[in-house]
Amino acid sequence: MIKALERMAPFVFGLVALGLWQGAVWVMNVPPYVLPGPIAIVAAYMGDYDVLNPALLSTLTVTLTALVAATTIGVALAVAMAASSLVRAAIQPWAVILQVTPVVAIAPLIIIWVNQPFAALVVCATIIAFFPILSNTAAGLAATPPELLDLFRLNGATRAQTLFLLRLPSALPYFLTGLRISGTLALVGAVVAEFVAGSGGFASGLAYRIIEASYRLEIPRMFAALVLLAITGIVIYAALGMLSTILLRKRDGA
């Protein structure tokens, strides 16, 4: 009973908050170019979905492409770092430097360097997204039980056998944690890159629609785009969470 209540709680709270918001807008007569009510936002979406939906699709394409690139680069670097301490020593500080430098600051450079707008956005989002995958996978590879490494040695395992039969499967839970963080970061990266690129970029993503709407003082449309972004973030997070549960259950048995 309490479990069911707890599950309902966020939805009830959300509805109450939306109701209060709408009520306040009505009672105080707030003009929609300052703060639109939820109804106005929904109306804006209904009026503009033929623009907003393709924009969402465009941002989502950048996000998912970046996530695939981040996964590939992150896992490859983590494996290289686990295989050789020299590689680890060489790469680790640079990976950290890339991580701590705000991507907003690098994005203009990347947009100048990379001619193709789509590629430029993907590069920005990848830079933001790859670090959690790299650091988590590296931690997972390093956390392989030493006894099992000894067992593989005693039986004359090759490096490839140790990697594919032991280290990578051992690191799976760590990798999945990283992937989940990176999934939402890729979206953040895509949006940041679109903001920086502005009309010089791809000129079709959700972030671009937000800028455009703010220039035209179409605040309800701005909010509609914002809501779409929030929902996308939640869906990505939940989907990767589900993927991780399914994969781990499949790996270790129910």
Add this chain to the structure above:
Amino acid sequence: MLSINAVSKRFDNGTLALEKISEAIDAGDFVALLGPSGCGKSTLLRLLAGLDMPTDGAIIWDEGKQPGPGDIGFVFQDATLLPWADAAENVYLPLRLRGRARREVAPRIEAALAQVGLSDFAGSRPKALSGGMKMRVSIARALVSEPRLLLMDEPFAALDEFTRHRLQEDLHALWRSTGKTIVFVTHSIYEAAFLASRIFVMSPRPGRIAADIRTAIPEGVNRRTSPEYVSLVAEVTETFRRVMPR
């Protein structure tokens, strides 16, 4: 089978873990390496396995033949099974690493699981097995490659008393029926006295072998309560009183 010739081991941090250990282990011996925590018994076991090298001295195998892959079975304190593989796949692992096809060695996997009494659990993942059963799978995994030497590092220390007794009885019976050479690290005098045919009593830091006691306890259900067992426990306890610093 092998002799340990004046073996010393000093760790990188300067600690002298083992000092001039010399012993010979014969084929068919069940040796218990008995000593308190930190006396270097696990270190000696790793040297025997070839996982570490002695700082001084050497371990010399008979016929001058160093063990190759699969010649040494190792059982760790934890079962350390692959969580994503079922019992049979875990037992198959050492053979798989040497490129043997699963179909070709299926009878050996079945035989190893039968030896530890787990024929009915071949398809179970570690998650579905109890602590004692996991340890049995781990022992089957060490036996499947038919090793010349079976090394065990406190394998039953984490189990409850009842499970531990059952596993001790089964291991002792397995040794009697197969004649395997076993070196078994433990810090329990009772376990060493019950299982082994020889007990190496080790003194702490730097580890030395203070006594090499050969045991003769009648086999059978009364093994744990026989007067010979009781007097052996007393003898080992007395030895420790002499060698332990106060």
